[in-house]
Amino acid sequence: MRVLNSQSLALPAFTVLKLIAFVGCVLFAVSTTMVRADTQSKKITAILAKADSAYGEYLSGQCVTCHHSKGKADGIPAIVGLPDVYIVQTILEYKHAREERTNPTMVNIAKNLSDEEIGSLAKFFSAQEAE
Amino acid sequence: MYKLTRRRFGGVLGASAMGVAAGSLAAPAVLAAAKSRLVVIGGGPAGATTARYVAKGSKDVSVTLIEPKHHFTTCFFSNLYLGGFRTLESITHGYSTLAAEYGINVVHDVAVDVDRAGKMVKLARGGDVAYDRLVVTPGIAMRYDSIEGYSAEASTVMPHAWQAGTQTAALKQQLEAMEDGGTFVICPPPNPFRCPPGPYERICMVAHYLKSNKPKSKIIVLDAKDKFSKQALFQEAWVQHYEGMIEWLPKEVTGGVKAVKAESMEIVTDGETIKASVANVIPAQKAGVIAERAGLTAESGWCPIDPSSMRSKKDESTFVIGDASIAAAMPKSGFSANSQAKVAANAILADLTGSKKFPAKYRNTCWSLVATNDGVKVGADYTGGDEKIDVTSKFISKTGESADLRAQTAEEANGWYAGITKDIFG
Numbered sequence: 438m439r440v441l442n443s444q445s446l447a448l449p450a451f452t453v454l455k456l457i458a459f460v461g462c463v464l465f466a467v468s469t470t471m472v473r474a475d476t477q478s479k480k481i482t483a484i485l486a487k488a489d490s491a492y493g494e495y496l497s498g499q500c501v502t503c504h505h506s507k508g509k510a511d512g513i514p515a516i517v518g519l520p521d522v523y524i525v526q527t528i529l530e531y532k533h534a535r536e537e538r539t540n541p542t543m544v545n546i547a548k549n550l551s552d553e554e555i556g557s558l559a560k561f562f563s564a565q566e567a568e
Numbered sequence: 569m570y571k572l573t574r575r576r577f578g579g580v581l582g583a584s585a586m587g588v589a590a591g592s593l594a595a596p597a598v599l600a601a602a603k604s605r606l607v608v609i610g611g612g613p614a615g616a617t618t619a620r621y622v623a624k625g626s627k628d629v630s631v632t633l634i635e636p637k638h639h640f641t642t643c644f645f646s647n648l649y650l651g652g653f654r655t656l657e658s659i660t661h662g663y664s665t666l667a668a669e670y671g672i673n674v675v676h677d678v679a680v681d682v683d684r685a686g687k688m689v690k691l692a693r694g695g696d697v698a699y700d701r702l703v704v705t706p707g708i709a710m711r712y713d714s715i716e717g718y719s720a721e722a723s724t725v726m727p728h729a730w731q732a733g734t735q736t737a738a739l740k741q742q743l744e745a746m747e748d749g750g751t752f753v754i755c756p757p758p759n760p761f762r763c764p765p766g767p768y769e770r771i772c773m774v775a776h777y778l779k780s781n782k783p784k785s786k787i788i789v790l791d792a793k794d795k796f797s798k799q800a801l802f803q804e805a806w807v808q809h810y811e812g813m814i815e816w817l818p819k820e821v822t823g824g825v826k827a828v829k830a831e832s833m834e835i836v837t838d839g840e841t842i843k844a845s846v847a848n849v850i851p852a853q854k855a856g857v858i859a860e861r862a863g864l865t866a867e868s869g870w871c872p873i874d875p876s877s878m879r880s881k882k883d884e885s886t887f888v889i890g891d892a893s894i895a896a897a898m899p900k901s902g903f904s905a906n907s908q909a910k911v912a913a914n915a916i917l918a919d920l921t922g923s924k925k926f927p928a929k930y931r932n933t934c935w936s937l938v939a940t941n942d943g944v945k946v947g948a949d950y951t952g953g954d955e956k957i958d959v960t961s962k963f964i965s966k967t968g969e970s971a972d973l974r975a976q977t978a979e980e981a982n983g984w985y986a987g988i989t990k991d992i993f994g
């Protein structure tokens with residue numbers, strides 16, 4: 438049987454420690470992401486819970502001036518029939534001008550929308566069908 | 569104001585519903601008796617959108633849309649037609665979907681008078697239409713007398729092309745007939761007027777056409793103002809795409825256009841007389857004549873409205889929407905007209921059916937094409953304030969933007985055109 442000397446032991450012990458630290462970091466990152474994702478999804482659920490269908494229909498009038506009401510996308514993206522969660526998330530991204538969501542028209546619109554309005558619009562458009 | 573008496577109205581349409589008209593609309597119990605009646609004068613972006621949203625919103629309201637034209641050519645994108653980017657057919661729309669799919673009674677006639685006390689609209693070809701709520705959306709009328717020598721007749725020689733259709737086609741034909749090396753003179757009007765960036769987009773589109781077809785030609789701009797909408801963006805484009813072709817002369821330089829002579833194609837300013845090959849004379853404007861006839865205008869010639877609903881300040885049964893209205897911070901644009909129409913439709917439905925009235929939220933964005941694949945935009949959100957329509961927040965394209973971003977903005981305008989025309993005409 439091979440006898441390990443103290444020196445040869447030291448290295449794996451260090452590696453194990455590094456591994457533990459690494460796994461710990463990964464777990465921490467994953468869990469905070471999960472927590473963040475969880476907070477985000479809770480926020481979206483809360484926003485959708487505030488939806489008022491009559492208000493959503495009324496507000497949608499100001500969107501279909503540009504976003505074709507039957508889903509034609511000629512230079513402005515179609516929004517009818519998209520999942521409500523996705524619509525809320527996207528409007529929130531515009532509201533905070535995140536990443537690719539920098540189009541000044543949408544940033545300007547999103548910053549004036551309350552949670553109730555965002556939820557109402559998302560519910561309305563997700564229930565519409567493209568032609 | 570000249571007012572028709574009830575007696576002068578013969579052959580009342582929808583006479584069976586007269587009982588309702590006599591009753592007060594403030595009492596919803598009366599409304600249940602018969603369909604209430606909305607009459608809309610003018611089938612442009614403001615009128616057609618209102619008619620469509622009210623018809624869509626309730627089966628209990630009968631909607632009549634009065635519009636003389638069978639086909640509506642949009643002013644928006646008519647500059648692109650001048651530049652060769654669009655055909656006239658592609659910006660012309662019919663009313664058949666509004667009639668067939670929304671049950672709107674489209675009457676191709678001119679409203680010549682309104683009896684507000686009797687709630688009746690008089691038509692040019694005879695017959696009267698009774699209403700419970702009236703929408704007046706006639707767009708603009710030209711103040712021909714704002715320029716000496718200019719008139720409806722002179723406008724066939726020196727077109728304004730500020731109401732789309734034959735005027736736009738006439739201007740295009742003149743441009744096509746113009747010799748290379750000719751002078752195109754455009755006279756943008758004083759404020760307030762339909763489409764603040766419109767004259768300057770037109771300059772770009774005419775320059776684009778001339779640069780490609782008649783590169784020795786010149787454009788002279790005799791402005792009635794010293795500054796204009798999206799000025800830095802347009803002036804950037806004039807240098808970048810049409811260097812040396814365009815000369816913009818503000819009012820402080822020329823004193824403005826004093827007179828025109830259609831026979832000799834001359835335009836007279838304070839110090840100079842300029843001879844034009846093609847003259848695009850755009851006079852000062854006011855609300856369409858029926859608005860004044862109905863007693864809905866203020867001294868300015870435009871119609872005051874309640875900012876929370878677009879209801880006329882002169883008559884609570886009447887709404888004025890679009891270019892004819894005084895919408896304060898909102899520019900006179902097709903986008904604004906379409907946006908206001910939806911706020912008004914909500915208020916009209918609340919009046920007539922007791923449905924919920926929501927807070928007024930308006931929006932506008934004006935795209936302008938300055939060259940091939942080069943678009944710019946300006947826009948804002950608005951609310952109905954206590955006194956007037958107020959800006960909530962706004963944005964504008966920047967000078968020096970990347971070609972990619974400009975191309976994307978130009979693309980967006982195409983998407984907007986498809987969206988808004990669907991929303992107006994169904």
Ligand SMILES: Cc1cc2nc3c(=O)[nH]c(=O)nc-3n(C[C@H](O)[C@H](O)[C@H](O)COP(=O)(O)OP(=O)(O)OC[C@H]3O[C@@H](n4cnc5c(N)ncnc54)[C@H](O)[C@@H]3O)c2cc1C
Nearest residue numbers: 610612613614643644679706707763890891900901902903
């Ligand atoms: C060159 C140019 C470019 C433009 N570009 C843009 C743009 O890019 N984006 C934008 O948003 N806007 C643009 N506009 C502005 C836009 O066209 C107007 O703001 C819009 O048309 C206003 O709509 P409206 O319904 O108030 O009036 P109008 O469009 O004028 O419609 C009024 C209708 O009422 C009818 N009418 C009038 N009197 C009577 C009567 N007595 N009885 C019955 N019917 C009647 C008329 O026949 C007409 O059809 C542009 C305008 C011009 C001139």
